Amino acid sequence: MYTSGARKPLVRIMFDKFDTDKSGFLDSAELKSLCYDLGHPLSPVELDLALKMLDENGDGKISYNEFAQWWQQQDRFNKLTYDEEEIRSVTAAVKYFQHFDKDKSGTIDANEFKALYKDLLKNGFRIGTVEQALSTLDSNGDGHVSLREYVDWLVAVGSIVLKEKPAE
Missing domain, CATH: 1.10.238.10 (EF-hand)
Structure with a gap:
């Protein structure tokens, strides 16, 4: 997908880093880890709401495209708290x-x-x-x-x- 020498976009790097099981999706635990590691810990209720809000198609997990859409927003973490x-x-x-x-x-x-x-x-x-x-x-x-x-x-x-x- 990326040619040698071409840099992955930051959004892809972040998604891949926190997709620890390499499923191609972020689950609740992976989203919690991402937010916590970036200085925005979420309460259990906020985490539940965040997963529901980011999961555009309602399949219970966050795809790369769903993540990228959220990640590109300047106030991305404010929308989760x-x-x-x-x-x-x-x-x-x-x-x-x-x-x-x-x-x-x-x-x-x-x-x-x-x-x-x-x-x-x-x-x-x-x-x-x-x-x-x-x-x-x-x-x-x-x-x-x-x-x-x-x-x-x-x-x-x-x-x-x-x-x-x-x-x-």
């Missing part, structure tokens, strides 16, 4: 999301989204038609709403308030 109020809000959002993820795939597909949409309307969200709402929440356009997309949307509309944290 929460105070008690934020933990309650994000945990409630995760449980709500999981209620509508009927097949437990880690994403909400178009069929599952219809029930979520109806419930959002019932709870006072005005988000247009079901198609418009799906398009809004599905920020990467893959036809599914991931937990991260859902939480990002809740933050954007002000349903979850995450406190500003100082830049790293």
Whole structure:
């Protein structure tokens, strides 16, 4: 993949270093180690939420692409740490999301989204038609709403308030 003399990108070096079992994925223990070693220890609750937020496809592990997407964000570690109020809000959002993820795939597909949409309307969200709402929440356009997309949307509309944290 890399020619001799070509340097691996830092994101690949970091991923490979912490993928200690060489599975091609980071699991919970490997993510915990990475955060701790880089000076950002996570509580067990934060670790659980971090794994859910970084695991875009809901398979229970973090692929290189999922990791790279997170790693490229300047405030990457700030997005993984929460105070008690934020933990309650994000945990409630995760449980709500999981209620509508009927097949437990880690994403909400178009069929599952219809029930979520109806419930959002019932709870006072005005988000247009079901198609418009799906398009809004599905920020990467893959036809599914991931937990991260859902939480990002809740933050954007002000349903979850995450406190500003100082830049790293």
